[in-house]
Amino acid sequence: MKTLIIGPSWVGDMMMSQSLYRTMKTLNPEIEIDVMAPAWCRALLNKMPEVSKAISMPIGHGKLALRERYQLGKSLRNDNYDQAIVLPNSLKSALIPFFAGIPKRTGWKGEQRYGLLNDIRTLDKQAFPLMVERYIALAYPKNSVASAADLQKPLLYPKLIVETQDAIKTKSEFNLQDQTSLIGFCPGAEFGPAKRWPDYHYAKLADMLVKQGAKIVIFGSNNDKQVGDAIINQMAFPDKCINLAGATSLQQAVNLIAGCKAVISNDSGLMHIAAALGRPLVALYGPSSPDFTPPLSDQAVIIRLISGYHKVRRGDSQEGYHQSLIDIKPECVFEKLMTLLHQPQADLQS
Template identity: 65%
Template sequence: MKIFVVGPSWVGDMMMSQSLYRTLKALHPAATIDVMAPAWCRPLLEKMPEVDNAIPMPLGHGALAIGERRRLGKQLRENGYTHAYVLPNSFKSALVPFFADIPKRTGWRGEMRYGLLNDLRPLDKDAFPLMVERYVALAYDKQKVQKATDLPQPLLWPKLSVTERDISTALTQFSLSTQRPAIGFCPGAEFGPAKRWPHYHYAALAQKLIAEQGYQIFLFGSQKDKEAGEEIKQALTPEAREACFNLAGETSLEQAVNLIASCKAVVSNDSGLMHVAAALERPLVALYGPSSPDFTPPLSYKARVIRLITGYHKIRKGDAEQGYHQSLIDIQPKQVFAELEHLLSTEPSA
């Protein structure tokens, strides 16, 4: 059995898709699984033991480019795929498996994909409330699994594989010491400050962890999160700044994953790196405001979610100072510290 997957294009979604790969491998141990996704996804896919090959998608997000998709599909015919799983819901995402002439092509109905997919699933969102359930359900016969409660439990949650050598190499690359245990902070969020815990709260927590608890802080994120990292660092006392390292925009995705794996625990906004931390089974405090954990929560028994409001609020900019959302401002550092302290107290000693 040779499986071809059209994977998602976002970090969090890519992480949750690993549950499908793990499930397919459990059901079909001899199967090979190849995943086509944007090239930046390769570091994540390479840390998923179930995935045999990461195939780069050369087209940008949103590009239809039917001719190029036809060329890609025809090129893939020689691989002899027997099954395809299309995870995005767009019309264009179903084109490559169709042009590759893969015999069975499975996916949710999505954007008018009749004919492109021949194992088409109508999606009842109430029957599958979690994204991970929607991914995993595709591994099973649609007549047998019609709602989330039909899925075998427990679900196989995402689980990245990182070696001690990976961690050691990354620490050396950034001249990071292990004399102090590290706590990772992920202060960025895809859509700006409305989904971010305020930098001054992160700073207050960092100050306590460094000065009173003997930790060092690693700040993770993309280049656009670097400024938020600097705001956190500059709010610390000069002594505490020596134990705070702003790595946002400095690491590759692979390096960030390896360094997150080195952390004793992680504090994160609702972001892709939050899902990475969960898949690395790091003790995790996840902070939610207008976005909701009801659809894409961190998939880890070591994760604790703090949220003070209910429902989903489509807000791109908070109405408080600096664009923060009041529901995140109201989460106090002492509450986050208490959750963090509890998680660390239940961790087995190294």
């Protein structure tokens, strides 16, 4: 059986979608899975052994581009797909499988996609509270799972595979080959400061970790470079921290995170990548909630001081930080991390 997945357009969602691919392979080891997603996703899809081929989606997120979608669908007609699974909920995301003439087109109802999808599912959000459960449910025949309780357990969490030679090569490219106690910081958030742990807290935590023998590496996009610089500028040991925000490709960042002893992150796409790499992870949440999209890893610890749903908007502080994140103290994060590493107050170089 050959299946085309129309994948999501965000890092975190793309990572969670791997649980679907892993489940599909478990249910049918002979299945061939191709994923259509934005070109940047190739860096992640190439590290998912369940995916046979990554197909670049050339149409920008949010654009209808009806003619282009028709041409793209038409170009897939000879690929003999038996099924398409559409993960985004938009109407336009279902157009390409329809134009490709794929006989079985599966997805949640979303934007009234009757006709475009012919294996359409109606979502009970209470029955499937986690996004990853909603993805995994699409691996099963219609009406065979009524709730998350019916899904095969344990859930198959995302699991990226980084080849040893790739990790070594990337470390060498950034002169980190001799470092064995790297701690990754992922301080950025696409939404802005309200989802970020304050830079001054990161700086204090960095100094605490440096005293235990760690070297700090900051990851993120070019938009996060300023935040990374602010962290270093407030450190007592700035020479023990390197800011790689905006300096790496996504593939390089994944390879380097795989080599970190642990990761500290806000709620972000890189948080989900760290979880999928099996790195010990302390995930910091404020107004955004882990109830829907938590880090999927047995090696992750979540710190959140508030409960319930909070609309993410500009925070209370002058810098835009949310008070619930300001209230998470570096000492608390340090303690959680040391416990996670099973070495309270231990030397990180051990």
